[in-house]
Amino acid sequence: MMVSSSVKTPVTVIGGFLGAGKTTYLNRLLRSDSGRYAVLVNDFGAVNIDAALIAAHDGETMTLANGCVCCSIGSGFLDTLGRILDDGTTFDHIIIEASGVGDPWRIAEIALVEPSLRLNAVIVLADASRIVTLLDDSRVGDTVRGQFERADLVLLTKVDLLDRVAVDSARSTVSALRPGVAVVETTEHTLPGLPDGAFRPASRFAATDADLTDHEHDFRRWSYSRSGAFDLDALADAFKALPPQLLRLKGACRIADEAMPLLLQMVGQDWALTAMPDGMAAEHDILLVGVGTDALPDTSALDAILDAALISPTSVTTADINRRQTAFTL
Known part of the structure; x- marks a missing residue:
């Protein structure tokens, strides 16, 4: 049966600085049976998928037993996304992991200009035990701060490692970066599923291949x-x-x-x-x-x-x- 061209595949981009917990979150989503996902990641080495879940692996793409696929971005984000879209396979959702030092919004922009895609949300993970220190760090503070500028949802991770005062400090710091953004406190065992599409981008921006691949020049x-x-x-x-x-x-x-x-x-x-x-x-x-x-x-x-x-x-x-x-x- 031919799928109507009006049907758009939702795209969620997951960002966050190095060590924030993106891999843990991706694993939670991949092991879920709630949807058929196409997941684009920076490298398979960082996504530890249970061997029993992998149905086939050709070096660039893992086909998973639950119907999902996990693709390595490899040489270029747009090339990998293009292969997913041209394959003809229907997915409930496309999930893209941004680089730990990249701007997730620069990746999310492609969903605004590609007719077959719909931007669902930009989710940024923040390590509650480190976010305040990272933002005060003159070497990486601007990079970390920039990751939150277009976030629709922030997952404050590792809150079980801190007392309430420290968690509140981390939460208020994140809220100050992105006033009004939804902040969800999480642990490794209480990570949520994907949002249901309630988020909407405020405006449209053009995306170029150069913008999407030059995340790590600093x-x-x-x-x-x-x-x-x-x-x-x-x-x-x-x-x-x-x-x-x-x-x-x-x-x-x-x-x-x-x-x-x-x-x-x-x-x-x-x-x-x-x-x-x-x-x-x-x-x-x-x-x-x-x-x-x-x-x-x-x-x-x-x-x-x-x-x-x-x-x-x-x-x-x-x-x-x-x-x-x-x-x-x-």
């Missing part, structure tokens, strides 16, 4: 790949020595006496090592990818800090790092 990436393992105590000291310009670090991390590499998640000075989730096998002993401000020190200086924590340091060439770094992307 940020630098760093890849670190080694064989061997870290001494845990020495690694903790190394993390303290990393410069404040490093905003995020993530990837496979082998620790001495551990049978398998663990998943490292580091945001600011907060870090944790956990078991690799189902569906994310570690192919290397140590493979970390970081993102920092444009003032991030030279990679050799960063490498030296972590090298000091290695038990059995082994040199790896730049070509090795470039070949392997696709396993994890922030």
Whole structure:
């Protein structure tokens, strides 16, 4: 049966700074049976989908058992979106994850000018434990502030980690950024579904491919790949020595006496090592990818800090790092 051209597919864009919880929210939506979604993400390495849910995976697109698909944005947002629209498959909703340092509105604009799409909402996640500090940070404050300018809904995440005074402070800070915006306090286990389309954009803006792909010109990436393992105590000291310009670090991390590499998640000075989730096998002993401000020190200086924590340091060439770094992307 041919679908009427008047039927528009709703689009929701999810934004938020590095570590705000976008991946956790996407996983909640993907595991829901409430709709058939097409989800466009920056990289599969950051979306840990249960292996049992994946029906097929060709490297660019995951077909999921619940009828959803999850596509890597890869070389360009517009190219990936075009493939979804040209495929002819009908979806209840298209969900797009903006880069952690990008402006979600620049992506949302395409739904205003593409006749087959309807902008449903721009949802921005804010880490309640960090949002006040991030906004006061001269290096990233403007970037974070800009993500809220067109938000329709703010999910204030990780509120269970704070007392009521701190949560209220974070909430009032967000409300001051975007007066009148709906703010929902959430935990990892109480994330809401998608809004029902009650939000409406205030105006229309033209979107260009250049606008949608140039989100990270003020940020630098760093890849670190080694064989061997870290001494845990020495690694903790190394993390303290990393410069404040490093905003995020993530990837496979082998620790001495551990049978398998663990998943490292580091945001600011907060870090944790956990078991690799189902569906994310570690192919290397140590493979970390970081993102920092444009003032991030030279990679050799960063490498030296972590090298000091290695038990059995082994040199790896730049070509090795470039070949392997696709396993994890922030």
